[in-house]
Amino acid sequence: MLTIYGRANSSNVSVAMWAIGELGLPHRRLDYGRGYATTHTPDYLAMNPTGLVPTLDDGGVVLFESGAILRYLGSKYGDATFWPTDxxxxxxxxxxxxxxxxxxxxxxxxxxxxxxxxxxxxxxxxxxxxxxxxxxxxxxxxxxxxxxxxxxxxxxxxxxxxxxxxxxxxxxxxxxxxxxxxxxxxxxxxxxxxxxxxxxxxxxxxxxxxxx
Ligand SMILES: N[C@@H](CCC(=O)N[C@@H](CS)C(=O)NCC(=O)O)C(=O)O
Structure with a gap:
């Protein structure tokens, strides 16, 4: 089960969530960021030192930066169409x-x-x-x-x-x-x-x- 930390109305969170949706991956999304749970806690900053959203936790593999999350999801879960291997x-x-x-x-x-x-x-x-x-x-x-x-x-x-x-x-x-x-x-x-x-x-x- 993937966990995404980040409010749904963030365009950067939407990058991760859209990829998750396209790939049909089981997930939960937790509302973090402006207007929701604060990202300025030691626990959050240990996952994502930028204090921004999104953050992805995939069974203990933790990533930040939406572009990196997109590439991780594509390379780990995408087929050769979504994420060409060549x-x-x-x-x-x-x-x-x-x-x-x-x-x-x-x-x-x-x-x-x-x-x-x-x-x-x-x-x-x-x-x-x-x-x-x-x-x-x-x-x-x-x-x-x-x-x-x-x-x-x-x-x-x-x-x-x-x-x-x-x-x-x-x-x-x-x-x-x-x-x-x-x-x-x-x-x-x-x-x-x-x-x-x-x-x-x-x-x-x-x-x-x-x-x-
Ligand atoms: N380069 C980062 C930028 C992340 C970013 O700027 N996130 C914004 C939301 S789109 C944010 O966290 N804003 C502060 C907040 O929601 O607390 C990425 O692509 O993930």
């Missing part, structure tokens, strides 16, 4: 996974902060312009990748889709003047057809309004 196939997918968890997350988070998290008194047209300028080239790059593909790798859904796609629920449901990127929009539609995406990624972000 480095020549997995490596290029991992480029997208790494980009998704770093560059795309950073750009998408800026928009989410501007629209949802910032208190009205901390919002500014300049902040919004900066956020749009940050995310638009990234979304455009993703759109180009998806123009001729069903999933990030091609015909098969893989770990790279989890690393890239987990930001898209917020990206497509917050209110902003999104660039017109049809392949990206179609990809998001396909993601919403996946039960594990609906359960673990399409989670209310109401608790995030006006928190910074």
């Amino acid at each position: 480095p020549a196939i997995r490596g290029p997918l991992d480029s997208w996974a790494e980009w998704g968890k770093n560059a795309f997350v950073a750009g998408a988070a800026e928009i989410f902060y501007e629209v949802v998290r910032r208190k009205p008194e901390n919002k500014s047209p300049e902040g919004m312009r900066r956020a749009v300028a940050a995310v638009t080239p990234l979304a455009t790059m993703l759109n180009a990748r998806l123009t001729s593909r069903t999933w990030i790798g091609g015909e098969d859904f893989t770990f790279a889709d989890v690393a890239v796609g987990h930001q898209l629920y917020r990206y497509f449901t917050i209110s902003w003047d999104r660039p017109d990127l049809p392949a990206l929009a179609a990809y998001y539609d396909r993601l919403t057809g996946r039960p594990a995406f609906r359960e673990h990624v399409m989670v209310s972000y109401d608790a995030h309004w006006n928190t910074m």
